[in-house]
Structure formats: structure tokens, C-alpha cells
Amino acid sequence: MEILWFLFAVVMIGAVLGPVLLRRRGGIRQVEPGSPDAADPAHYGFLRQEELDIRMPGPDADLLEVLDLVQRTQGWQAASQLLAGTETHGEQRWQRVQAFAGAASLELQQRPGGVSDSPGGQWLRVWRAEAPKDAGGAAVHAEFLVQQAWRTAAQGTDEFRIILEEAKEACAQAALLAPGDPVPYIIELSIARGLAYPREEFEQLWLKILDRAPAHMGAHLAALHYWCEKWHGSRDLAYSFTEAAAARAPRASLLAALPLFAVYEHMPEVNLVRGFYESEVVTKAVEGALFAVHAARPDDPMLAHVRHLLVFFLVRCERWAEAMHQLVHVDGHVGALPWTLTPDPAESYAVYRALAVAGYEANGGSPATLSL
Secondary structure, X not given: OHHHHHHHHHHHOOOOOOOEEEEEOOEEEEEOOXXXXXXXXXXXXXXXXXXXXXXXXXXXXXXXHXXXXXXHHOOOHHHHHHHHOOOOOOHHHHHHHHHHHHHHHHHHHHOOOOOOOOOOOHHHHHHHHHOOOOHHHHHHHHHHHHHHHHHHXXXXXXXXXXXXXXXXXXXXXXXXXXXXXXXXXXXXXXXXXHXXXXXXXXHHHHHHHHHHOOOOHHHHHHHHHHHOOOOOOOHHHHHHHHHHHHHOOOOOOHHHHHHHHHHHHOOOOOOOOHHHHOOHHHHHHHHHHHHHHHHOOOOOOOHHHHHHHHHHHHHHOOOHHHHHHHHHHHXXXXXXXXXXXOOOHHHHHHHHHHHHHHHHHHOOOOHHHOOO
8 A cells, every 4th residue: 555655645746647546456556547447436426627616615506606697797786695695603604705705816816907907806896885784795805805815915924914904804894784693703713813813812702703603613613723733822722622612512513523624734744654544533533523424414514524524534544435435425526625725626636536436446346336
């Protein structure tokens, strides 16, 4: 198996996965592409790499329809209507706010504007100007500013701080327009991380979220970053935060999977050593996430997030059949950790998927033996 991980490492630093992997009980070796013995993800109904949607972790047909309409017509009304009809305290509202803000930010990046044309994301500016008391528009604008700060300004610079300070004010305005909505405060969690809120101030912000949506998975993931070693906490604080959340998780909540995200955030830099993935901390976190996925509602908007991270760990742990089981649920959409942290999310996901298929077939699996 060492050659497998060596090949994987080569791929992840920029090479394209050219050879296809051969299925053979007890091991995996390379063969030429197109070989009749090659493991082929297409046999399982998986989409081709170029067909993978990198915008979202899972399907949201209503959001995609509205996003297409907004970007095609540059009208904001459909976005406003969709957010107004989305349950305030649920995960989906937060995801949709992120998606609209991300679309506007990406448009602006691709079309900054000039003398002869209008800048991208103009529909968001018009939305705020024409409907200043629209709570959805206010939240999207605040998240847009946060994404602009993290995407376009170097961390720690005056520009970075100025944009985040503007975003903080936008969050306050959004919160006034919708007092019971946790989203403006969830947006502020990223601001707190960037502006290095003192711990007491961060905890006060966190209490506002808990008062409104105590089991909000997206909020917990956003808060986790603050407690991580690379930001304003430590490995122990991050683990304690996620383990406490998992312990108090209500029935069918995906919070039981939160420790796996803490493990991912604190992976060693040299992480191809198999011993790490066989460790107690990884095994316990993976089992907790598998339990959470099994108990969760099938329509939970955060379910795909957990499944994607499970694919990453299950492949690394060489638990091929379990990785395949997650893949059949998420294939098609790859806008989630860990793929979104790589230059080409679709390629990164496709590499892990190919490894899972090869490992599964090397141990006797086939499309006929894979069941949901």
C-alpha cells in the first residue's frame, strides 16, 4: 500500500491522475488507462470529473434555479423571495446566504468593472439600495464583505481590517432587521477570527448564537476555527469545544460529527503515515461521524458536509467499502471540505474517489455488491 500513498502524494501536488488503478484482491497496482482490468468509477454511476458541481456540497435545486436567474438577469427579487421563504433558524438559510454572497464575490472578481461596463455583483448593490430593510439582502451583503476580506486582502493588513470592520457594521444592521435570526451572528464569527476578538468578546457572540440556534452545525463549524491552534486557541481547546457540542447534541443532530472536523483542522503536516489514521483519536472521531450520519435526517442540509469529510478519512484509513457508501450519496457535488481547500476541488475529489473504487475492487467489491 505504500506505493498507493506515494502515487496519491504525487497527484495532490499537481500531477493529473493519468493511470487507472487495477482491482486485484489483496493489493492495488497500476495499469494503462482503458485496460479491461481497470477500476472505473463510471461503473458505479459516478459523474465524470468535468461534470462535478463545485458550488455546493449537495443539491439545492431551488437555490441553483434562483442563482441562475439572478446572474442571468441581474435582478435581486428572486433571491430575496427565496431567503424570505427559508426557515430562519435552519442550516439552509445560512448556506443560501453564503451561496448568494459567494456568487456576487466571484462575479466581482471576474468582472471588476471599468469605464465601459458595470462591475460583477451589481445586483447585490442594487438590492441593498432598493430594499435597505430587507433582512436577507442585509445578511448577504455582510457575508459578501467577509468573503471579500478573506479572498482579496492579505490577512493582517489595513485593507483586511477595514473590510472586516465594515462587515461587522453590516452584521449589526442585519441583526437589527431580524432579531431572531442567528445568521448575522454566524457571519460575525469569521470577523471575530480575522479581527482577533478577545476570548470574552467571542464567547459573548457565541452565546447570542446559542440563544437562537443551539444545535446549528454550520455555526459550530464557523466557531471551531477560532478555537483552533492556527488561530486563537489550541488543539485541546478545539477538541474540548467539539466534544462538548457532540455530548449535548440532540437526537438526529450532526453535531456528533463535529470532533472529526477538529481532527482535520489539526492534522500533522506530514500526514501520509498510516499510523496516524489508525490512532484512537481518528478512529473515535470517524465512528462518531458515522453514527451521526446514520442517525441524521436524510434531508439535513449539513449531511453532505459530513459525508465528504468522511470520504477523506475513510480512504486514508483504507476502509474502502465504507468510503464507497458515502460516495454514492454525495457524488455530483463537491463544494465541501476538504476539496474546497485545494486549487481544483473536482480533481481532488476525483482522486479520492478513484482510490476508493480501486481499493474496494481490490478487496472483492463490485457494483453488484455495493448497496445503500
